[in-house]
Amino acid sequence: MEFRIAHLYAHFLNIYGDRGNIITLSQRAKWRDIEVKVDAIDIGQEADPDYYDFYFIGGGQDKQQIVIAEDLVKRATTLKAAVSGGAVVLTVCGGYQLLGHYYRPHEGPELKGISLLDAYTVAGNRRMIGNVVIKRDDNSTLVGFENHSGKTYLGKDVQPLGKIVVGNGNNGEDKSEGACQGTVYGTYLHGSLLPKNPAFADLLLSQALQRRYGAVQLKPLDDSLEAEAHKRALVLPA
């Protein structure tokens, strides 16, 4: 088996080491003897919608988002085709905000999103910074770190990734964090997200492999270190 990753705007949107998510998914695949191919796809570079199993966009400052927003809109059709073909998309913070309908920053024009997520974001008056714990519908928890002023509001076609236990989440108002619409995920959890959330990493990996190989049973790994890191992050102050 081969796991093909497209890391979009790797050189622009990688704040707080979000590429750690790529490293985690790659390593968890390799530990299962799955070959991994990671391509950094930059502004103006094509990404064949039938080729990649997984797409990642990290976070960044408003100015980096402005730089890539126009290019992302140009690739909306191919990304939507990839998702219809079963590809998984994970986006963090700045990348997440641009997957919605729009992001209205503090200054400058509103940035058009690509509406892969039924959500929109407007800049808030305070930065939401700190440790975050969320609880998912299956009662599992995800831990991470947030730093954003953007407030994201979810529409009716999207579910939150989880409910806030510690921290602010999407907007600091409705206790939602992140968004999940089919195989498209957005979150404010930097950290990076996946190293301390191994079960969620494996969920994304198995969903992405399903696109070309059908249901995949990933052999269990020794996640004792990851579980200990997760456990300690659960009790960090907000």
Ligand code: GLN
């Ligand atoms: N610039 C966006 C905000 O401040 C996203 C920040 C980020 O990616 N950490 O909300």
